[in-house]
Amino acid sequence: MNFAHRTDHLHPEGAYQVLARAQELEQKGMDIIHLEIGEPDFATPAHVSLAGIRAIATGHTRYNPPAGLASLRQVIAEYAGKLRNINIDIDQVVVSPGAKPNLFFPTLALVNPGDEVIYPDPGFPTYQAMIGVAGGKAVPVPLLEKNGFSFDLEAFDRLVNERTRLIILNSPSNPTGGVIPLPDLEHIARAAMHFGAWVLSDEIYNQLLFDGTLAPSIASIPGMQERTIIIDGFSKTYAMTGWRLGYGIMPAELARRVELLLTHSLGCTAHFTQLAGIEALTGPQEYVSMMAQEYRRRRDRLVSGLNEIPGLSCLLSQGAFYAFPNIQGTRKTSDQLANLLLEGGVAVLPGSAFGRYGEGYLRIVFANSYANIERALARMDKVISGL
Numbered sequence: 001m002n003f004a005h006r007t008d009h010l011h012p013e014g015a016y017q018v019l020a021r022a023q024e025l026e027q028k029g030m031d032i033i034h035l036e037i038g039e040p041d042f043a044t045p046a047h048v049s050l051a052g053i054r055a056i057a058t059g060h061t062r063y064n065p066p067a068g069l070a071s072l073r074q075v076i077a078e079y080a081g082k083l084r085n086i087n088i089d090i091d092q093v094v095v096s097p098g099a100k101p102n103l104f105f106p107t108l109a110l111v112n113p114g115d116e117v118i119y120p121d122p123g124f125p126t127y128q129a130m131i132g133v134a135g136g137k138a139v140p141v142p143l144l145e146k147n148g149f150s151f152d153l154e155a156f157d158r159l160v161n162e163r164t165r166l167i168i169l170n171s172p173s174n175p176t177g178g179v180i181p182l183p184d185l186e187h188i189a190r191a192a193m194h195f196g197a198w199v200l201s202d203e204i205y206n207q208l209l210f211d212g213t214l215a216p217s218i219a220s221i222p223g224m225q226e227r228t229i230i231i232d233g234f235s236k237t238y239a240m241t242g243w244r245l246g247y248g249i250m251p252a253e254l255a256r257r258v259e260l261l262l263t264h265s266l267g268c269t270a271h272f273t274q275l276a277g278i279e280a281l282t283g284p285q286e287y288v289s290m291m292a293q294e295y296r297r298r299r300d301r302l303v304s305g306l307n308e309i310p311g312l313s314c315l316l317s318q319g320a321f322y323a324f325p326n327i328q329g330t331r332k333t334s335d336q337l338a339n340l341l342l343e344g345g346v347a348v349l350p351g352s353a354f355g356r357y358g359e360g361y362l363r364i365v366f367a368n369s370y371a372n373i374e375r376a377l378a379r380m381d382k383v384i385s386g387l
Contacts, residue, residue: 006132006135009128009132010129010132013125013126013353014125014349014353015036015037015038015349018347018348019037021342021347025342030345031345032342032346032347033346033368035346035348035364035365035366035368035376036347036363036365038174038367039241039365040235040236040239040241040291040367041367041368041369042287043239044239044243045238045239045287047284048240048276049276051275051279052243052272052273052275052276052279054275055271055272055275055276060271060272060275063268063271064268064269064271066259066262066266066268067093067255067262068094068095068096068268068274069095069271069274069275069278070090072274072275072277072278073090073095075278075281075282076088076095076247076249076281077089077092077249080093080230080232083206084217084219084220084230086219086220089252091252091255092250092251093247093248093249094247094250094255094258095247095269095274095277096247096262096266096269097244097245097246097266097269098233098235098244099202099204099231099232099233099246100126100246101246101261101262101265101266102229102246102248102258103127103231104126104130105248105257105261105262105265106198106200106248106250106258107130107133107136107166109254109258110198110254111131111165112134112135112136112165113134113136114137114163115134115135115136115163115164116161116163116164116165117134117139117165117168118139118140118156118159118160118166118168119131119138119141119167119168120141120151121142121143121354121355122175122324122351122354122355122357122358122361123140123170123175123355124170124174124175124202124354125354125355128355136165136166137163140355140356141156141159142155142357148179148181148315148318149173149178149315149324150178150179150181150184151169151180151184151188153184156187156188156191160195160197162195165197166197166198166199167191167197167198167199168200168202169188169201169202169218170201170202171201171202171203171215172205172206172208172317173320174205175322175324175349175351175354175358175361175363176317176322177315177319177320177321177322177323178317178319178324179209179213179214179215179319182216185216185218185221186221188218189221189223189224192224192227193223193224197227198227198228199224199227199228199229200228200231201217201218201219201228201230201231202231203215203217203230203231203232204231204232204233204246205236205320205321206237206319207236207292208237208292208319208320208321209292209319210292210296210319211316211318213319215318215319217230225251226251227251228250229249230248230250231246231247231248232247232248233245233246234280236321237288238288239291240276240277240280243273243277244269244270244273245269245277295321295366297370298366298367298368298369298370299321299323299366301374302323302366302373302377303315303316303317305373306323306325306364306380309377309380309385310384311329311330311331311384312325312326313325313326313329314326321365321366321367322363322364322366323363323364324361324363325362325364326361327351327360327361327362330384331387333352333359334350334351334353334359334361335352337350337362337384338350341362341379341380344379344380344382344383345379346376346379348362348363349362349363350363351363
């Protein structure tokens with residue numbers, strides 16, 4: 001069969017592939033500890049779920065504006081603006097079913113075939129996918145362990161140029177848990193303004209931070225809001241992955257283009273989901289703090305345990321819920337070690353699933369119970385010590 005070439009470069013997401021293999025083993029009777037899927041293990045806060053249930057029960061199940069309910073967009077503008085210390089108007093906010101449409105559609109609206117797009121490597125696989133679908137040239141910049149997995153600014157300076165149309169940032173990072181510090185963001189901002197590039201800043205994990213770490217938004221740097229797209233949503237902060245609710249914040253003219261793409265593709269986001277989103281942002285926030293505190297407790301145990309296993313070394317994650325241990329001391333590739341660990345009852349992802357510069361690492365999710373993390377460490381130690 002002949003297909004359009006724009007999909008030739010697309011591959012399944014590694015997390016779903018490992019999950020499928022793990023489930024096959026479970027069907028054969030094997031016990032698997034799942035540390036591969038980047039999803040909170042907490043339930044959606046009860047008051048948020050009840051708001052969604054009430055919305056369904058009262059008939060909020062029909063079409064609504066493609067850019068989202070005005071009431072939710074206004075709440076997002078106020079909440080996100082206060083969080084980042086910037087002014088946001090309602091016409092800059094575009095609501096979408098999940099955050100991914102607000103990754104894809106601004107890229108489609110901005111990038112012409114042949115334009116260069118800088119993105120983090122290791123990084124979320126959708127970045128490279130959407131660049132290719134838009135016809136852009138994907139330009140990876142390494143995230144260096146020695147810099148806390150911030151951008152390699154020397155490599156960035158060599159790669160950014162007048163052909164750079166878009167720079168993608170993700171802080172806190174999936175898969176590394178690293179945060180881009182303000183001086184690095186200021187360096188990137190100067191280059192973006194010099195070359196007239198846009199910045200897409202994926203800030204979906206911005207409420208999951210540890211040890212007093214701050215994750216500043218590049219949009220808060222003077223001169224950057226008018227060329228920045230902020231991506232955020234409800235999946236990670238409010239444990240609402242299945243609700244499919246995200247948003248983008250961008251200049252109003254670009255927001256209108258993105259709204260048109262939503263109109264002609266997805267139509268709109270579920271009405272009742274958006275009403276639950278209003279409750280999430282305006283209701284009690286203690287649940288968010290509780291989740292972050294528990295993630296930190298699990299992180300501390302996981303990273304401590306990983307550093308006790310011969311051949312592994314691991315930095316403390318600054319945010320999100322991922323550990324990204326260096327496995328080069330095992331003399332195994334990331335794929336080889338991930339497969340061995342799966343056979344030993346622990347599902348993790350190879351760093352290579354996140355790009356070329358992820359080789360030599362594993363991504364391990366600590367959005368699982370403390371008890372399961374303890375069990376996983378024992379199994380990993382047994383596998384790796386036996387190499």
